Every structure is written in C-alpha cells, then in structure tokens.
Amino acid sequence: MTNFAYSQEALDLLQKSDKEVFSALMHEEIRQSEGIELIPSENYCFPEVYPLLGSVFNNKYSEGYPGRRYYGGQENTDTIETLARERAKKVFRAEHANVQPLSGCPMNEAVYFALLEPKDTILGMDLSHGGHLSHGHPVTNMYKIFNFVRYKTEIPSGNINLEHVRAMAKEHKPKMIICGHSSYPKEYDYAGFRKIADEAGAILMADVSHLGGLIAGGALKNPLDFGFDVVTTTTHKSLRGPRGGMILCKEKFAKAIDKSVFPGMQGGPHMHQIAALATTLKLVQTEDYKQYAKQVLANAQALAKGLIAGGAHLVTGGTENHLIVINTFTGFGITGDIAEKSLDEAGITLNKNMIPDDPNTPMKPSGIRFGTPAATARGMKEKEMDFLSKIMIQVLKSPHDAALLKSLHAEVKELCKKFPVPGIKG
C-alpha cells in the first residue's frame, strides 16, 4: 500500500535513513485505509494536495505579502499566494482573504489582536455546548488577555436561543460576537446574529472551520452573505485541503488583519501549505465537489436516521450539517471514552465529547461526536451509512464483547476494500 504522491526513490531513501518513521508512515496508511474515519473535523485531502505538501515550496521563506516581501526569489511564491487569495475571495464571496494562518487557533487569535484591545469583551459559545477552545476557554492564553463571556445552548433541546445571546450581549456589551462551533449539529441563524451584533455595536465574526467546505460547495449558508465582518475557517476539514487557516473579511478590516497575521503573530508563512490551498480552492469550484458537499449532508441524515432507529439519543434530536453528537450515557449507559475505544476496536474512529452541561468529566464525558466528511470522500453513500449505523448500535449495546467487536471489525474492513481512500493505492 502506498500514497501515489511518493516516488519509489524517495520512499527507499526514507526507509534507509529512518526505519522507525518509515514504519509508522506505512502503518498509518493501513490504519486510514482499513478503518472508517468518522471524526467530523478530519478528512482525506484531495490527492493533488500531497505533491504540493512534499514540494520545494517547503524550502522557501516568504515573510510579507505578494509584491512586498522581506526576502528575494519570490516570483513563484507570489504567484501561488495571489492565486490562493483570489480564489478564496471568489469561492466565499469575500472582499479580502488572508491565507497565511498556520492553523485554527493562531487564525482566531490574529483576528482578536487585529480588531480588539486587551481586556475587551468577546462573546463566544461555551465549549461543552459546542464552541471551540479558541473562543475563550479559560485554559487558553487568550483568556488571560481578553474578557471572554460565553453563551450556552438550551437544555434539553441543545439549540441556541437567540434571546439568550441577545440578553448576554445587552448585559456584557461585547466588542465582538463569535458565531461558530466544533460540535453544534444545527445551522446558524446568521441574520439573527447580525441583528444582535448591530444592536450591541459589536464586530461580528463566524468561525466556520468545520463548515468551510460545505459552504464552498454551496450546501450550507455563507455568513458573509449575511453581512458578517470576519469569517475564519481551517482548510483541512470539510474543505479537503492542507492543514492551515484562512481569514476572510470586509475590506475595511483587511490592513489590520494582514498586519496582525504577519508580523503580529507569525514569521514565514508555510508556502507549501499555501500552494496546496491554492489548488484546493480551484478544486472546490467543480461540479464534483458541489455534489460531494451535498452528499456529506445526505449521509449525515442517513447515519442519524439509522442511529435514532437503534435507540441512540442525539443532542438536538438530529443534525442539519455534517456532524452528530450522541449521549451514550443516557442512551446506552456508557461514557464516551468507552464508546470511543470499543468503536475503535470495531474499526470506526470518532471522538469522545462533552454534551451540554455535561455531568461527567472531559476525559470521561457523556457523549461521542462524529460526522461524514471523510467517509463521503471515499464515495460512501446512504446505503453505507445505514450499514455503519447498525454496526455502531451493536458496539454501543455490547462495548465489552471482544468477539463481537472482532467480527464487526472484519465487516468494516470488507466495506473499506470497496471504497479506497483518495490518493492511497491498495
């Protein structure tokens, strides 16, 4: 088994120079090929991305921006960064794009430093209710600098109640409101958020890291169409690009954002990553990709339907995007860590997850979170989701039955053989 992007010479050289890392690489390819990836933030990048990530662009320092760099030799790096920026603007209907953030957290931090002053108040979503670490969790460095306050979803529905967000905005007078999540299975009322930000006089930001690809493919709404000031997204999740981040914003914030990313937060941008992003942003404009984005949502519906039929308790009762959170504690009497481990043994990878106002702890939470972007990238459809839901229910009902997990794993491997991972040859 090998990735089509490597040449035999390069692999031989690696094997000779570093047997341990070579071996881990080979085993990871087998793991990814023979198991079902349901972690909703993971995906298989486009095969075209691999050669660029392993390219000579890795060797180049390019501090600055196209046409204004601090080092020479930038004729090709300027070309790729300009392509990435222009394509990002076109795909997301943005006035400005910065494609240099190294990943999600520095991307969001660059926005805070660009548009706010230390001690300013930011209203974001609570982590256990679906928000993200970088939206103000007390364990983060940003929490020491800005005054984060966090809205929660309603219990037991799990939905965002905009009247609660409005009341928090009236009470705390935030300078910025963040709409975005890493485990909220519903669409946002972007127009409602815009209205609240206008009433509060706050800058409005959406972090659509999970949804970037689904927005690019036209399957979900785009917050920029609702007048959001800033939209951030990572580039390796539903977008299927290289690891990285991207900031899209109104022209009036462009200078401040660019200055905050470089030199404020970062030095040399990762040009191999930016080259791969440029190509990704071309590929997401194709009809095939639009079809993929629609299928991700159709597959999530099919998976949710099968799980509900099997007795699973879904947070919010279902899903309107690519992800599903289930309460394994109430549904099956097990915590998320046990569910995660047992499903892993059956060849299905997902992650334990807190549920809103979780009575349990982060390492032994009440739920699991999963989604369909990666399985859909292998070409799986509703029929396969129905099959997977039945396997998952059997595991969740008998998580300690080693013989059952082994036989289910064999079934999962058979399914995987029919749907090769993009870019990995069997």
Ligand code: DSN
């Ligand atoms: N780690 C990502 C996720 O799984 O949602 C977000 O940073």
